[in-house]
Amino acid sequence: MAPLADPCAVIGQSFRVTIPKELPLASHLCGLGAICAGEFNVSPHTHNRDKCTAVTIRTRFAPSPNGSLHLGHAYAAIVAHDLARARDGEFLLRIEDIDGTRSRAALVPEMLADLAWLGLEWDGPPVFQSQRLDSYAAAGEQLKAMGLLYPCQCTRAEVLAAATQLGPDGPVYPGTCRGREVDPAKVSGGVAWRLDMAKAVALTGSLTWTDEIAGVQQARPELFGDVVLLRKEAPASYHLAVTLDDAAQGISLVTRGADLFASTHVHVLIGRLLQLCAPLYHHHLLLVEAGGTKLAKRRGSAALADLRRAGADGPALADALRACRFPAGLSLGSGIQEAP
Numbered sequence: 001m002a003p004l005a006d007p008c009a010v011i012g013q014s015f016r017v018t019i020p021k022e023l024p025l026a027s028h029l030c031g032l033g034a035i036c037a038g039e040f041n042v043s044p045h046t047h048n049r050d051k052c053t054a055v056t057i058r059t060r061f062a063p064s065p066n067g068s069l070h071l072g073h074a075y076a077a078i079v080a081h082d083l084a085r086a087r088d089g090e091f092l093l094r095i096e097d098i099d100g101t102r103s104r105a106a107l108v109p110e111m112l113a114d115l116a117w118l119g120l121e122w123d124g125p126p127v128f129q130s131q132r133l134d135s136y137a138a139a140g141e142q143l144k145a146m147g148l149l150y151p152c153q154c155t156r157a158e159v160l161a162a163a164t165q166l167g168p169d170g171p172v173y174p175g176t177c178r179g180r181e182v183d184p185a186k187v188s189g190g191v192a193w194r195l196d197m198a199k200a201v202a203l204t205g206s207l208t209w210t211d212e213i214a215g216v217q218q219a220r221p222e223l224f225g226d227v228v229l230l231r232k233e234a235p236a237s238y239h240l241a242v243t244l245d246d247a248a249q250g251i252s253l254v255t256r257g258a259d260l261f262a263s264t265h266v267h268v269l270i271g272r273l274l275q276l277c278a279p280l281y282h283h284h285l286l287l288v289e290a291g292g293t294k295l296a297k298r299r300g301s302a303a304l305a306d307l308r309r310a311g312a313d314g315p316a317l318a319d320a321l322r323a324c325r326f327p328a329g330l331s332l333g334s335g336i337q338e339a340p
Helices: 028-035 070-088 108-115 133-145 157-161 197-204 238-248 261-275 305-308 314-323
Strands: 058-061 090-094 149-152 192-193 208-211 215-218 228-230 253-257 281-283 287-288 330-332
Touching: 058 070, 058 208, 058 253, 070 090, 070 253, 070 281, 070 287, 070 305, 090 108, 090 197, 133 149, 133 192, 133 228, 133 238, 197 208, 197 261, 215 330, 228 238, 238 261
Parallel strands: 058 090, 208 281, 253 281
Antiparallel strands: 149 192, 192 228, 208 215, 287 330
């Protein structure tokens, strides 16, 4: 099968290439002014979904309502907001609420109040993943029809026991169910649908993507192995949902933490398979605790809602984060913990 043509090649690019093992200093918000002024010689690439032509810069912030927002979320939202506003662009919200029982609808008004308290304004109403389930199912059917997905009945414990390699997401699936005759209707608990990575890479051919900070990257999705795109317990995996959602919202500049840098290899592959327009990326540093651990709801990081209710000044806090004046014990880092 011939490689797929690229219908949405990034246009007008001129980037300084760096090795992304550790992102340069300007990848955090303290360097925002330099970035917006053109330090990286970026020709802003934007598109509409039909023609992939230059229209406007559009970023997004996409929290999950499984816990309150904390300072790390505030920093990420400010990066996305300010990069859009500095380029006369649009800043959108998306609520990623398909994580089963962990997602709590009651947290959404709190999140919106927190963002408004920080002085951030967004364009249009938020988009909810729970209202886009049909699009995930349709993409799954399209990939199945292309012969690129196969059902997998392996449990997580079985994958851990059988894996012999580590990838960016952890143990790489060894392909146990690839080529097997698995009838999803007869599997108790259902099946996951995995992407046959070798077939997908052969179909697309060589791919590249561009990060505003790290420059042009050679896509290496094969490092992840046969990733799950349709989960047993949720309508879609993060990889599939975020790729489809960004395209549907017309996001032209995907801003997110450096801990998701490697995931972009998979997202670029999915985008090409589904003939979606290619955005630019901006992976920024994250707020981290001592030792480089990123802030997390499950570890009790201070909630923005608590600060807001205590009478803290939201815009002043946002300005402090912009200036990299962080609370004691916090700093900027990749948020990626090296394996022992």
